[in-house]
Amino acid sequence: MLEKSRRKGDDTRERILAVAEAAVLAKGFAGTSIDEIIAEVGITKSGFFYHFKDKSELAKGMMLRYLAQDRVVLDQLFQRGDDLNNDPLHGFLVGLKLFAEMFADLPGAHPGCLAASFAYQDQPFNRDIRALNSDGILAWRTRFRERFEMIAEIYPPKQKVDFDALADMAATLVEGGLVLGRMLNDSSVLPKQILLYRDFVQMIFSGGK
Amino acid sequence: MLEKSRRKGDDTRERILAVAEAAVLAKGFAGTSIDEIIAEVGITKSGFFYHFKDKSELAKGMMLRYLAQDRVVLDQLFQRGDDLNNDPLHGFLVGLKLFAEMFADLPGAHPGCLAASFAYQDQPFNRDIRALNSDGILAWRTRFRERFEMIAEIYPPKQKVDFDALADMAATLVEGGLVLGRMLNDSSVLPKQILLYRDFVQMIFSGGK
DNA sequence: TGTACATCAGTGAACGCGCGTTCACTGATGTAC
DNA sequence: TGTACATCAGTGAACGCGCGTTCACTGATGTAC
Numbered sequence: 172m173l174e175k176s177r178r179k180g181d182d183t184r185e186r187i188l189a190v191a192e193a194a195v196l197a198k199g200f201a202g203t204s205i206d207e208i209i210a211e212v213g214i215t216k217s218g219f220f221y222h223f224k225d226k227s228e229l230a231k232g233m234m235l236r237y238l239a240q241d242r243v244v245l246d247q248l249f250q251r252g253d254d255l256n257n258d259p260l261h262g263f264l265v266g267l268k269l270f271a272e273m274f275a276d277l278p279g280a281h282p283g284c285l286a287a288s289f290a291y292q293d294q295p296f297n298r299d300i301r302a303l304n305s306d307g308i309l310a311w312r313t314r315f316r317e318r319f320e321m322i323a324e325i326y327p328p329k330q331k332v333d334f335d336a337l338a339d340m341a342a343t344l345v346e347g348g349l350v351l352g353r354m355l356n357d358s359s360v361l362p363k364q365i366l367l368y369r370d371f372v373q374m375i376f377s378g379g380k
Numbered sequence: 381m382l383e384k385s386r387r388k389g390d391d392t393r394e395r396i397l398a399v400a401e402a403a404v405l406a407k408g409f410a411g412t413s414i415d416e417i418i419a420e421v422g423i424t425k426s427g428f429f430y431h432f433k434d435k436s437e438l439a440k441g442m443m444l445r446y447l448a449q450d451r452v453v454l455d456q457l458f459q460r461g462d463d464l465n466n467d468p469l470h471g472f473l474v475g476l477k478l479f480a481e482m483f484a485d486l487p488g489a490h491p492g493c494l495a496a497s498f499a500y501q502d503q504p505f506n507r508d509i510r511a512l513n514s515d516g517i518l519a520w521r522t523r524f525r526e527r528f529e530m531i532a533e534i535y536p537p538k539q540k541v542d543f544d545a546l547a548d549m550a551a552t553l554v555e556g557g558l559v560l561g562r563m564l565n566d567s568s569v570l571p572k573q574i575l576l577y578r579d580f581v582q583m584i585f586s587g588g589k
Numbered sequence: 590t591g592t593a594c595a596t597c598a599g600t601g602a603a604c605g606c607g608c609g610t611t612c613a614c615t616g617a618t619g620t621a622c
Numbered sequence: 623t624g625t626a627c628a629t630c631a632g633t634g635a636a637c638g639c640g641c642g643t644t645c646a647c648t649g650a651t652g653t654a655c
Contacts (some may be wrong), residue, residue: 179597183598200502201410204640205641205642214598214600217599217645220643220644221599222598281654287496287500289502290563291497301563305564308563320462330579336572336576340553342556343560343569344552344556344558347551347554347555350495350559351551353499355514359554363542364552367580374580392631413608413609414608415607424634426611426612426635429609430630431632435609
């Protein structure tokens with residue numbers, strides 16, 4: 172019954188990950204201590220080490236959790252865009268609008284991207300984590316590029332555009348927007364950037380109309 | 381003679397800052413130890429504390445140094461753009477191209493932005509440092525916005541654009557591009573994003589021609 | 590249904606190391622008279 | 623020009639605390655026969 176029933180420990184593990192995520196987003200990974208996490212979760216340190224053999228395995232768990240959430244949220248969002256509008260360009264534009272609204276509505280003053288917070292960590296910081304991080308970005312790139320190719324069949328762009336770079340631009344603006352939002356303590360930076368990105372995509376495929 | 385002659389300690393201080401910058405960009409601030417820095421500089425720990433009363437004063441020193449460098453480099457760059465071309469739009473576009481080339485030519489695999497590396501640090505991490513960070517971004521915003529206003533007098537854009545957001549987009553792409561470049565271990569991400577930004581600016585002001 | 594054993598989900602105490610910080614002191618250079 | 627004092631740019635040793643990690647143990651639940 173290991174894989175089917177919900178075991179007690181799954182809950183604790185999940186709570187550790189959730190608490191750790193909030194802390195790491197606020198103070199960085201190196202700045203977040205295990206003591207701090209277990210105090211909030213309400214277990215002992217040995218309890219923590221039962222679930223994660225060391226701190227970098229916690230990081231790995233966090234990344235996996237984060238990437239899975241991210242994927243689901245994004246898929247739902249762009250699916251909704253397409254449901255409302257069955258043209259690939261306009262569905263995408265609606266998706267971007269929903270995306271911007273999502274960031275505008277997020278509760279905390281500055282939500283953060285775990286990946287970025289890990290990016291400025293120690294270099295040999297577990298190959299696994301870097302690989303996960305990289306896979307996440309590349310998946311995003313592929314999905315957006317495929318979409319641009321679909322759109323281009325219907326709306327051929329006037330000038331040649333590097334679709335991979337244009338796809339990366341979304342992730343770039345998200346990561347950068349979170350950094351700027353944090354620096355300026357202004358959570359409106361990111362949604363505004365996403366809307367500019369939307370304008371850019373629109374201009375490319377429909378000539379600014 | 382305190383303010384005129386070059387005192388011996390200025391040199392050591394500068395070396396500490398340079399070594400610390402490289403280390404922090406590679407491993408984050410919390411991940412960089414004072415022991416590590418002094419080993420490379422070749423002084424004792426007390427020597428370090430003679431120059432900086434604590435670690436967060438080191439961070440402040442690094443930010444000041446970084447912002448000053450940043451300002452000089454950027455000014456030179458866009459000045460060169462304007463020298464080559466006395467139209468405000470085309471001068472700016474040339475400046476952006478030079479900017480992209482600068483990032484493409486940088487020696488290390490991934491150069492980094494100190495500011496971003498500090499952004500994912502502890503929240504109450506010295507108000508001074510956050511303020512410096514924020515000032516740097518806002519200065520950049522103002523300079524770009526003023527440029528856009530100059531350009532718009534000659535090339536009125538077809539649709540209304542938020543110049544502040546468009547100005548922020550440059551900094552956003554730089555910060556985000558550094559993060560993505562780090563994650564993907566691909567230093568070509570940032571220059572490509574800057575060139576896309578250049579295309580966007582061009583489209584806005586001259587309608588894609 | 591009862592007993593024996595295995596696994597799960599932890600506890601509690603101890604560890605050693607590295608970290609940022611302090612403090613009393615010092616040799617070299619600068620300045621006043 | 624010589625002497626007295628001040629400042630600069632550090633040294634060397636010690637500190638205590640918090641960190642990640644280990645290890646022997648345990649009570650509750652699950653499984654086999």
